[in-house]
Amino acid sequence: MIDVLAIVAHPDDAELLCGGALLGAADRGQRTGVLDLSAGEAGSFGTPGVRAEEMARATAVLGLSDRRTAGLPDGRLENTIAARLAVAALVRELRPRVVIAHWPEARHPDHRAAAELARDACFVAGLRNAVVDGEPHRPFKLLHALTYQEHAPRPTFVLDVSAQMERKLDAIFAYRSQFGGKSAMGDVRGGGDRPLREQILAHHAHYGSLIRRRFGEPYFTREAMLVEDLTALGVNSF
Numbered sequence: 001m002i003d004v005l006a007i008v009a010h011p012d013d014a015e016l017l018c019g020g021a022l023l024g025a026a027d028r029g030q031r032t033g034v035l036d037l038s039a040g041e042a043g044s045f046g047t048p049g050v051r052a053e054e055m056a057r058a059t060a061v062l063g064l065s066d067r068r069t070a071g072l073p074d075g076r077l078e079n080t081i082a083a084r085l086a087v088a089a090l091v092r093e094l095r096p097r098v099v100i101a102h103w104p105e106a107r108h109p110d111h112r113a114a115a116e117l118a119r120d121a122c123f124v125a126g127l128r129n130a131v132v133d134g135e136p137h138r139p140f141k142l143l144h145a146l147t148y149q150e151h152a153p154r155p156t157f158v159l160d161v162s163a164q165m166e167r168k169l170d171a172i173f174a175y176r177s178q179f180g181g182k183s184a185m186g187d188v189r190g191g192g193d194r195p196l197r198e199q200i201l202a203h204h205a206h207y208g209s210l211i212r213r214r215f216g217e218p219y220f221t222r223e224a225m226l227v228e229d230l231t232a233l234g235v236n237s238f
């Protein structure tokens with residue numbers, strides 16, 4: 001049983017997108033996990049051995065209860081029936097309450113495929129008659145992480161990660177072969193020669209400003225948010 005599970009395309013995606021959410025949940029004593037759909041074997045930087053070491057370090061920083069690799073092909077992720085069934089079996093095993101996935105219109109084709117694959121696998125995992133090992137289980141909530149997305153709607157909510165931001169950076173930069181000495185990488189667009197660390201901080205400071213906090217992570221849900229007391233609403237209008 002996992003409280004918060006990130007289902008992402010590559011090792012380091014969870015750290016970049018929702019490291020703050022995973023750290024915050026672990027800080028509250030909740031069980032957190034990451035399911036990397038591929039092992040990142042098509043990456044341009046680092047050897048498999050180095051990347052495995054870096055992932056172990058990042059996993060320790062995040063304090064994850066569980067981390068799995070689905071073994072799907074890096075660079076060729078597809079939302080096929082076979083892939084859905086394979087991921088659904090892992091969802092049944094890990095039994096998450098909340099799943100965090102990529103944004104379905106992300107720039108990287110693997111990220112787009114991973115977003116839909118995660119969503120469909122969560123649905124299939126709950127089907128009693130699906131040809132999948134394990135007891136049926138459907139997560140209660142699916143979130144899409146909007147971090148770094150330039151073509152995305154206004155977030156449904158922003159999570160305050162001020163208390164987690166330094167450790168989120170530590171988890172990201174555990175992948176030294178991927179991010180060391182860079183000013184831009186993947187979805188994290190650069191700002192001239194601004195170091196990547198500062199660029200990531202600037203993104204999170206922007207999301208944080210949307211909720212009047214130091215740092216935030218933006219999320220999208222298809223469902224509306226429940227409010228019971230108008231006077232308890234946060235974030236001032238004026």
Ligand SMILES: [Zn+2]
Binds near residue numbers: 009010013108110111
């Ligand atoms: Zn990725």
